[in-house]
Amino acid sequence: MLTQETIDLIKSTVPVLEVHGKEITTTFYQMMFDNHPELLNIFNHANQREGKQPTALANAVYAAAAHIDHLEDILPVVKQIGHKHRALNILPEHYPIVGENLLAAIQKVLGDAATPAILDAWAQAYSVIADAFIGVEAEMYREAEAAPGGWRGFRSFVVDRKIKESAVITSFYLKPQDGGAISEYLPGQYITVRVKPDDQNYTHIRHYSLSAAPGGDCYRISVKREGSVEGKSEGVVSTYLHDRINEGDILEISAPAGSFTLDMEKTMPLVLISGGVGLTPMVSMLETVLKEQPERKVTFIHAAVNGEVHAMKEHIKQLDASHPQLKSYVCYEKPAAGDVCDKTGFIDLSWLRETASLESDFYFCGPLPFMRAVHQALNDWGVPAERIHYEFFGPADTL
Ligand SMILES: Cc1cc2nc3c(=O)[nH]c(=O)nc-3n(C[C@H](O)[C@H](O)[C@H](O)COP(=O)(O)OP(=O)(O)OC[C@H]3O[C@@H](n4cnc5c(N)ncnc54)[C@H](O)[C@@H]3O)c2cc1C
Ligand code: HEM
Numbered sequence: 001m002l003t004q005e006t007i008d009l010i011k012s013t014v015p016v017l018e019v020h021g022k023e024i025t026t027t028f029y030q031m032m033f034d035n036h037p038e039l040l041n042i043f044n045h046a047n048q049r050e051g052k053q054p055t056a057l058a059n060a061v062y063a064a065a066a067h068i069d070h071l072e073d074i075l076p077v078v079k080q081i082g083h084k085h086r087a088l089n090i091l092p093e094h095y096p097i098v099g100e101n102l103l104a105a106i107q108k109v110l111g112d113a114a115t116p117a118i119l120d121a122w123a124q125a126y127s128v129i130a131d132a133f134i135g136v137e138a139e140m141y142r143e144a145e146a147a148p149g150g151w152r153g154f155r156s157f158v159v160d161r162k163i164k165e166s167a168v169i170t171s172f173y174l175k176p177q178d179g180g181a182i183s184e185y186l187p188g189q190y191i192t193v194r195v196k197p198d199d200q201n202y203t204h205i206r207h208y209s210l211s212a213a214p215g216g217d218c219y220r221i222s223v224k225r226e227g228s229v230e231g232k233s234e235g236v237v238s239t240y241l242h243d244r245i246n247e248g249d250i251l252e253i254s255a256p257a258g259s260f261t262l263d264m265e266k267t268m269p270l271v272l273i274s275g276g277v278g279l280t281p282m283v284s285m286l287e288t289v290l291k292e293q294p295e296r297k298v299t300f301i302h303a304a305v306n307g308e309v310h311a312m313k314e315h316i317k318q319l320d321a322s323h324p325q326l327k328s329y330v331c332y333e334k335p336a337a338g339d340v341c342d343k344t345g346f347i348d349l350s351w352l353r354e355t356a357s358l359e360s361d362f363y364f365c366g367p368l369p370f371m372r373a374v375h376q377a378l379n380d381w382g383v384p385a386e387r388i389h390y391e392f393f394g395p396a397d398t399l
Helices: 006-020 021-037 037-041 044-051 051-068 071-088 092-113 115-147 238-243 275-291 313-322 350-353 368-381
Strands: 154-164 168-178 190-195 204-209 219-225 250-257 270-275 298-304 328-331 361-365 386-390
Touching: 006 021, 006 051, 006 092, 006 115, 021 037, 037 368, 044 361, 051 071, 071 190, 071 204, 071 250, 092 115, 092 168, 092 350, 092 368, 115 168, 115 219, 115 250, 168 238, 168 250, 190 219, 190 238, 204 219, 204 238, 204 275, 219 238, 219 275, 270 275, 270 368, 275 298, 275 361, 275 368, 298 313, 298 350, 328 350, 350 368, 368 386
Parallel strands: 270 298, 270 361, 298 328, 361 386
Antiparallel strands: 154 168, 154 250, 168 219, 190 204, 190 250
16 A cells, blocks of 8 residues: 555656656666567567657556556556557566666666655555556456457467458468367457567567457458558568468467457447558458448448558448448549549548538547547547547557
8 A cells, every 4th residue: 555645756756757758768668678688579679669669658657657546547548558468468577677677767867856765656656556457467368368269378370361452451361270269359359469580589579450350260360561662661570471471371369459349339320430551440340330230320431542552442342332321432642543432632521521420439540640630530520539439550649
């Protein structure tokens, strides 16, 4: 139990740490990887480089510290992070490593301002926060293992089929190598792939949304080859999957996770909006809702650069043709010669108003600028926050 004095000290120093937030977490990661290079097998190196992960962790620690005497208020956030941690196989023994290095980084960055009393209060706060995460994650590990067809940690899957969906997106159909059952998932959830390419010193772990409705005998993920069109440097895992992983090869997978899921308690119209590879959870949701809630009106809006990189075009067209409750729209940023679409350029509010009803439940996913634009449009339209749901294909960010 924390004393009131400790709680007050923590709360009063949160703003001080927030000012130095990025510096502290960047220092923390440098120290932690120097002391524990084996953790480079778990952390995404690109997210470290871009500072996304240090920022996400800093924000989470400060948010938790600000709620230290009523952590239950931030339980949904703890659960969302817990899903990612469970999928990455983060274990209780990892927590003291983070704690020690975080404290050392606070001390280093704040210098004399970090009095022994402050450091002691933060050590206690970290321990309370870590226990909350460990508890939530322990339950998630239990659930993932106890589910029919479930498992703990990573399990080997065989690539049953590899299907090209567009110039940049390829689907992988995965079946357990042990021939056993697979656990169910909710539309919108992801599985997590761990690979060790020969030319890499460490294992690399990435999340991929399941791109088909649950209920089949395999998992399907659809992966964009990162860096293939924009002239950016190539992504480690997506490039490896595209170029080196073929039918018959083995991938290590952790059980489905994630709290971005379709709410089928609701019956109001559903609007699914995706940009680029952000269509993967939307296709899973679409297939599910058409099957499970045939009365429900659905609008499916997909934005892509052009027809060449537009994945699952025929599949959605066929669903549209065979389901009167579904209306699907395509928006191309820069259509190529011969491309047919409903809108060119970017999705905007005036076009959204024409295609969807305000009284809907909205889900979206795509690149960050796309998500910011869609979120802004929905806010401007007056859609209440509880009807706006989204997933980031990277560390959670602000929109
Ligand atoms: C919940 C969730 C669901 C997801 N679902 C999907 C999905 O369904 N399909 C999908 O394709 N992806 C999905 N992702 C994204 C996926 O997890 C990976 O992030 C993605 O495949 C890129 O991984 P990578 O290893 O190929 O790239 P990384 O090596 O992680 O690189 C990431 C980015 O940084 C750039 N980069 C790499 N090196 C450098 C450098 N030196 N300097 C500057 N930039 C660099 C790369 O070009 C790339 O764009 C999802 C992510 C999350 C969190
Ligand atoms: C109380 C302590 C912790 C907090 C508050 C915390 C918070 C976070 C947050 C906010 C994210 C980003 C989630 C997202 O993607 O949206 C994250 C991801 C992650 N966390 Fe933690 N975390 C904690 C402990 C740990 C520990 C002990 C480890 C393992 C050593 C760990 C490893 C990771 C990894 C590997 C990711 C994914 C990062 C990436 O690869 O980009 N975390 N954590």
